[in-house]
Amino acid sequence: KSLRTKLEIERLKSQIAPHFLINCLFLLQNLAETGYGDSEIFSNLVKCLSEHLRYSLSDEERVSLKKELHYVENYICLNRIRFPFSLQYEISGDDDILDAQIPILLILMLTENTIKHNALAGKELEITVRYCCCEKLGQRWIRLLHVDTGKGFPEKVLENFNTGQRRETKGGKYIGLYNVMKRLKLLSGEAQIRLYNKVGAVVEICMPYVKSVEAKD
16 A cells, blocks of 8 residues: 555656646746846856756655745746746745645645746736644644635636545646645645635645654754
8 A cells, every 4th residue: 555655646746747847948948038048147047947846856755844935935936037027925924834744846836836827927916825833633733825816716626626526627737736636635644625716716735734854854
């Protein structure tokens, strides 16, 4: 059972990683075409992209919340070059749980999904990530909220998730979102996920607090 779970996690990660690679290569191409190719800015962004790819292709299964949020912010900053004056973000919460262990790419993929489906030049998009500690049945849990001001989830996606089906939509659309949710359930079986629309799309995740190995080290 442990081996099957590990293989399933690796299979899902292999579907997620190319998503990041393709988007980063498109970003690099766009920067070159808009005149950044011979500048110091371009060189610095290549370095940032390399670090981003190294993280998204990492063999790690779990990382600290602090580490994940660092790369979320890095990804947003990279995309602000693609969409100048369009992307705004806020990341805030209870710093006491920054050492919490979460599946790698959990929040990053949600952010990537938001930008992929909503970002347009000249149109403002806000992304908010909040994290806090809560108690459930005498146990310490963490609560993560990923909110955007985009067009929200299609009704079919909400229906599939909220009825427990969690199937990919036709044509593989939102497959990254589905795969991250599957990995979350595999790596933290008690985790609870809720998708809904407010101003835009909202993803709410609750999971038991476990101190990350890197934090312990």
